[in-house]
Amino acid sequence: MSDNPYDVLGVAKDASADEIKKAYRKIAKDSHPDLHPGDAAAEARFKAAAAAFDLLKDPEKRARFDRGEIDASGQERPQQRSYYRDFAEEPGNPYRQGPRYEGYGDEADIFAEFLRRQNRQRGDGFAGRDVKARGADAHYALDVPFIEAATGGSMRITLPDGGDLEVKIPRGIADGQTLRLRGKGGPGYGGGSAGDAYVTLSIRPHPVFSRDGDDIVMTLPITIDEAILGAKVEAPTIDGPVKVTVPKGASTGQVLRLRGRGIAAKGRTAGDQRIELRIVMPKAVDDDLARFMEEWRKTHGYDPRKGVTA
Structure with missing residues (x-):
């Protein structure tokens, strides 16, 4: 498999940012390790696509890759060769057109030899020392x-x-x-x-949680009887399940707040977990429930849409 990020994502070199994002999302959806447990090939495709997207989504990194300044992993490509070749060919340069660079295997050797000769010319006493360079x-x-x-x-x-x-x-x-x-x-x-x-x-x-700043947000389904009568039900949190109290007469959209159950990043006060309730009707309304509601409506009917106008 090519490590060229354009080839990995299957897009052209002039692809737009939106096209690159769509290509990455398609591969991520088709090859995500969670959807293909134990499939090494799918995992490799997913990792390669993630690395390619990370490089191409950044305009500066993408431009540097296109110019050949960095490779597909984002590492710097050696640039010294052309610089020192050009320098060596300048008229008047004492190293011009001589055999001085022959036998050196890479740019680092050329760089070291150049500095050693410069030091000898200056007479600063460093001629015999090797040049140190950061990785x-x-x-x-x-x-x-x-x-x-x-x-x-x-x-x-x-x-x-x-x-x-x-x-x-x-x-x-x-x-x-x-x-x-x-x-x-x-x-x-x-x-x-x-x-x-x-x-x-x-x-x-995450299929259940989302993040809003340092708060964790989720939707919790409840039954019609739990909404009417109130109940203690189990709700997931990022640290494990806890019991929460559904108040009597709860409505869809009502929010419960668990203090300190959100993100607890270093140096910041822990966020909360916000639980939005959603009433879920039974899959089938049986005769008993229907008869009860018909009788209840005769004496307790109400209009929740009163006052709502277009």
Whole structure:
């Protein structure tokens, strides 16, 4: 499989941002690991699409990739070769058209040799020392389940060389945030320090919960008798199920609030969980219920639409 992000998503190089997003969503829907447990090929397609989308959704990254400045993983491409070749060919340059660069395997060797010769010319005493260079930064995309993003956790990224990288997910991390892992990028040259790894997070939607700031929001179905008579029912939270009280005479759209049951990010007061009630009628209305309601309506009928006008 090509690692070119355009090929991975199946879009043209001049595709619009909307076309890129639609292509990613289609692959994510068809290949999501939750929908294909144990399917390594589907998981690989999903991860590749996520990485490609992470690069192409960022206009600056996309432009740099198109110019050849970074590769498909977001890492810097070596740029020194053309610069030093051009410098070496300048008229009057003492290194011009000589065999001085022959035998060097890569740009880092050329760079080191150039600086050593410059130092010898200056006579500053550093001629014999190797040049130290910091390693390249690495860029990754990570798909994080909603609950792990809300409560914190640890995940691993599989690296191109077959290794892996542990990523600590801070409690309450938001979609699109980027984590910096110091020293986890490319190795340095000549004893230089390693680069950093930058991990951009995409939070998966949850079938029950959504997030509003630091509040968790959900809809809780209740029966008609629970709405009329009131009840204690079980409701899920990001930390596990709890019992909540449905007040007598509850209506659809009524909101219950669980204080402190939302996102508890470091350095901030914990948010709440908001539970919107929704009355769900039975699948079939039996004769007993129908007769009861007919008699009830004769003496207790009311108009909830009174005062509602177009």
